[in-house]
Amino acid sequence: MTCFEFEEHIQTQFDLHVQCFSEELSAHASICGSCHTLLKHLQFIDAVTAQWGEMEPSFDFSAEVIKAYNASTDAETTSPTTMPIQSMSALNSVATPFSVGLDALQRRTAMGPALAALVASAVAVCVMFAFGWRTSQSAQLAHQQSANSNRVIANQSPPTQLPTGSTERQLDVLIHDAREAYSALASQALQHVSTANFLLPPTETTSPFRSNDTMNGFPDALSRPLSPWGNEFRDAVDSLFDRIFTSQDSST
Amino acid sequence: MDGSEVELVQSCLNGNYASQRKFVELFQGLIFSICVRMLGHRQDAEDVAQEVFLRAFRKLHQWDQVRPLRPWLLTIAANRCRTHLEERGRRPVPCDLDADFLPERHVSKPQDDAEEVQNALLTLRHEYRQCFVLFYQQDLSVEEVAQILERPEGTIKIWLHRARKEIAERLQQRGFQPS
Numbered sequence: 001m002t003c004f005e006f007e008e009h010i011q012t013q014f015d016l017h018v019q020c021f022s023e024e025l026s027a028h029a030s031i032c033g034s035c036h037t038l039l040k041h042l043q044f045i046d047a048v049t050a051q052w053g054e055m056e057p058s059f060d061f062s063a064e065v066i067k068a069y070n071a072s073t074d075a076e077t078t079s080p081t082t083m084p085i086q087s088m089s090a091l092n093s094v095a096t097p098f099s100v101g102l103d104a105l106q107r108r109t110a111m112g113p114a115l116a117a118l119v120a121s122a123v124a125v126c127v128m129f130a131f132g133w134r135t136s137q138s139a140q141l142a143h144q145q146s147a148n149s150n151r152v153i154a155n156q157s158p159p160t161q162l163p164t165g166s167t168e169r170q171l172d173v174l175i176h177d178a179r180e181a182y183s184a185l186a187s188q189a190l191q192h193v194s195t196a197n198f199l200l201p202p203t204e205t206t207s208p209f210r211s212n213d214t215m216n217g218f219p220d221a222l223s224r225p226l227s228p229w230g231n232e233f234r235d236a237v238d239s240l241f242d243r244i245f246t247s248q249d250s251s252t
Numbered sequence: 253m254d255g256s257e258v259e260l261v262q263s264c265l266n267g268n269y270a271s272q273r274k275f276v277e278l279f280q281g282l283i284f285s286i287c288v289r290m291l292g293h294r295q296d297a298e299d300v301a302q303e304v305f306l307r308a309f310r311k312l313h314q315w316d317q318v319r320p321l322r323p324w325l326l327t328i329a330a331n332r333c334r335t336h337l338e339e340r341g342r343r344p345v346p347c348d349l350d351a352d353f354l355p356e357r358h359v360s361k362p363q364d365d366a367e368e369v370q371n372a373l374l375t376l377r378h379e380y381r382q383c384f385v386l387f388y389q390q391d392l393s394v395e396e397v398a399q400i401l402e403r404p405e406g407t408i409k410i411w412l413h414r415a416r417k418e419i420a421e422r423l424q425q426r427g428f429q430p431s
Contacts, residue, residue, distance in 0.1 A: 011412075011417075014416065015394055015412065015413075038420055041420035041423055041424060041430060042420055044423070044430035045416060045423075048369045049369065049388035049389075051366065052366075052388060052389050054281035055288055056280065056281055056284065057280065057298050057301070058294075058298075061276065061280050061284070061298070061301070061302075062273045062276035062277045062280060063273070064302065065276050065302050065305045065306065066269065066272050066273060066276065069305070069306055069309050072310075
């Protein structure tokens with residue numbers, strides 16, 4: 001007999017709650033140390049478990065169980081969604097004279113959550129609509145304020161009468177841009193003239209870093225035949241520009 | 253089928269308090285012992301045993317009167333114990349640092365042989381433990397255990413053999429020598 005066969009045999013004997021072993025099994029156990037130890041341990045386990053008795057709870061278990069059961073059944077009875085069939089039938093019999101049947105009652109009970117969900121959805125839509133309307137109002141106000149500020153920028157002087165048409169406003173913007181361009185062009189031309197130092201006297205265009213070298217390619221010692229009329233010429237140009245701008249402002 | 257069990261169940265279904273109490277008292281030792289052996293914890297066993305009876309009362313109308321009542325209750329108890337063990341397995345277990353670092357001689361030793369076997373039993377897989385407890389605690393046959401656990405007899409035999417052998421190996425590892 002092999003050790004595997006020995007283990008199979010004794011396990012089967014223990015499955016049948018039998019403690020009698022054949023001579024063959026006893027002979028194998030006497031010559032095989034591991035099988036002998038296994039047999040001893042299994043016999044020990046069987047002997048210990050045979051003494052297992054019933055245990056009782058340490059308190060009044062039955063009263064606690066029934067109390068918990070009654071509490072759970074009471075909770076189920078009071079819940080409207082888990083109303084017993086008998087209670088529904090009783091309600092139906094009472095309500096029948098008033099043309100309220102069991103189906104209608106069940107339908108109404110089932111419609112409760114649906115109605116609540118519908119009301120909640122409607123409230124949510126209203127809130128969203130109000131929020132959107134408020135946001136659109138704020139955006140419109142900001143757009144209007146932006147347009148007004150553009151008008152103020154277009155009219156440097158406070159206008160006595162605000163233009164009402166978009167064409168007039170565009171015209172104002174164009175005139176404003178043109179005046180800016182004229183001013184820039186005039187100042188640039190004057191700067192070039194001053195730098196070239198053809199017309200103005202040398203004292204007005206001298207660099208703070210005075211030197212004997214040439215300035216912008218024109219030496220200071222160069223003769224300037226038109227220098228006596230330079231100031232008059234500049235004043236004439238300035239007055240011309242002023243007249244042009246003044247007339248344009250008054251026309252607008 | 254015992255007629256007294258049918259009458260008792262009918263009386264319980266009618267809401268008779270005395271019958272319900274009698275029902276619990278009749279089977280509480282059976283159910284509580286199984287729970288203690290399975291869970292290895294007395295308070296947990298009381299909680300699970302209470303759950304077993306609550307479930308039994310709720311499902312009492314589904315009980316087949318042709319079959320005996322005891323295996324039906326044992327099936328509920330086995331299922332509840334297995335569920336509780338699975339839930340306990342998912343919970344984090346606090347680490348016992350003292351037990352890890354104290355020398356061997358300070359670790360408490362089982363008081364007797366029964367405690368030694370019980371400690372070894374708690375190291376088994378749930379299925380093996382369930383099978384072993386039902387077989388030895390209630391002195392059931394392999395066939396009855398198979399019916400309660402709703403498994404083939406061959407599976408129950410394999411589980412039972414492995415349970416016995418693992419407990420024996422555990423005892424051997426701890427240096428336990430049976431007299």
